[in-house]
Structures are given as structure tokens and as C-alpha cells.
Amino acid sequence: MSRGVNALDTINLGLMRAREWKEAQSELPKSPFVEVKSRGRSSPYAIVCHTDGAWSREHRAGGMGWIFQDKNKRQINRGSSSRGHVSSPLVAEGLAIRHALDHALSIGISVIQVASDSQQIVTAITNGNRLSEIYGILEDIAHLSSLFIEVNFISVSRKTNCLADSSAKLALRAFLAPGD
Structure with missing residues (x-):
């Protein structure tokens, strides 16, 4: 005779496994998500990429923008994306x-300096702060960063980041108002 799975036993087992997982995470050494491959300052040959995100609380949607500039601050490429x-x-x-x-790799950039006005993101990337809200995104950034010859992340002011903003x-506006 087979015994049915008791809901309370299932919940208890799940809680026990979650506790075990959490304890195992705290035992892991804290290391940066991205090994910043830079020699102090960014290379004079680095392409600077300003990035920014826009968010709509009401629609739970985001717009993302990025601008690539050469060492003379001339725009050489740009991109944007949006999603719900x-x-x-x-x-x-x-x-x-x-x-x-991802865009930088697709157009052949191998030395890059990423500039964001989100100090929290830049700190998380360079110092290995494990932000559970964006853990998977940080892992993706780490993987993509490993594909560059040199990568550097810096925090910049909002004023400096106005084009990406x-x-x-x-x-985001185009995503929220399709067909306008």
C-alpha cells in the first residue's frame, strides 16, 4: 500500500532544504562577479559605453539604452531595448x-569601459555584492565580461549619463505606446 505525500511533510522538507541552501551560500567566499580586467585606468583604446535603465512602476516595464563613444567622445554606435x-x-x-x-561583442568591441549612473550596480559588479534581486543578471554580466580583452566598470553622474538616459x-515610451 502506497502512502500519499502529506502536505505538511512536503512544506517541512522544502523549508529544511531552503535553510540548507542558505547556509551553504554564506559559506561561499565573497568574490567579485566580474574580474575587472583593467590595469588601473581604462585603456586609452577603450570604447566607453554609457548605459541606463528606465522603469515604469505602473506597467512593470523597462527601457534600456546604451551609447558607445570613442576616446574623443564621438558617438560610434548606440542601442536600446525594452521589455515587460x-x-x-x-x-x-x-x-x-x-x-x-552583448551589443558590444556583436559589433566587435574587445576593450570597453562601461559607465552607469547606478552606483549600486557598479559596486555589485566590481565588489561581488550578491544582490538577490539581480543575481542572474549579474551572472550574465560576469559571463559576457569574460569575453572581452579588457573591461572596466565605473559609476558616473546622472548628468554625464544623459544620452543613455x-x-x-x-x-520605454515606445514600448508603452505601440503604434503611436
Whole structure:
């Protein structure tokens, strides 16, 4: 005679496994998600990529924008993206960096400096802060970063990041108002 699974036993087992997982995570050494492959300052040959994310609380949607500039601050390329089911501004910022790195690789950039006005994201990437809200995005950023010869992440002011900000907001606006 087979015994049915008791709901309470299932819940208890799940809680026990979750506790075990959490304890195992705290035992892991804290290391940066991305080994910043830079020699102090960014290479003079690095392409600077400004990224930004825009978020709509009402629609739970995000717009992401990025601008590539050469050492003379001339725009050489740009991109934007948008999507639904974005849970926070932090997620939108992380997605912007992930999309920008992917775009950079697709157009042959191998030395890059990523500039974001989200100090929280830059700190998480460079210091290995494990932000559970964007853990998967940080892992994607780490993987993409490993494909560059040199990568550097810096935090910049919002004023410095206005072109990427405009691109992200335009992408979000277009996503929210299709056909206009």
C-alpha cells in the first residue's frame, strides 16, 4: 500500500532544504562577479559605453539604452531595448548593462569601459555584492565580461549619463505606446 505525500511533510522538507541552501551560500567566499580586467585606468583604446535603465512602476516595464563613444567622445554606435515584466529600476539598470555588453561583442568591441549612473550596480559588479534581486543578471554580466580583452566598470553622474538616459526613456515610451 502506497502512502500519499502529506502536505505538511512536503512544506517541512522544502523549508529544511531552503535553510540548507542558505547556509551553504554564506559559506561561499565573497568574490567579485566580474574580474575587472583593467590595469588601473581604462585603456586609452577603450570604447566607453554609457548605459541606463528606465522603469515604469505602473506597467512593470523597462527601457534600456546604451551609447558607445570613442576616446574623443564621438558617438560610434548606440542601442536600446525594452521589455515587460521588469520588477524594479535596479533590474532595468542591470538589463541595460547586459544588453550593452552583448551589443558590444556583436559589433566587435574587445576593450570597453562601461559607465552607469547606478552606483549600486557598479559596486555589485566590481565588489561581488550578491544582490538577490539581480543575481542572474549579474551572472550574465560576469559571463559576457569574460569575453572581452579588457573591461572596466565605473559609476558616473546622472548628468554625464544623459544620452543613455534619453535612449532608455525613449525605448520605454515606445514600448508603452505601440503604434503611436
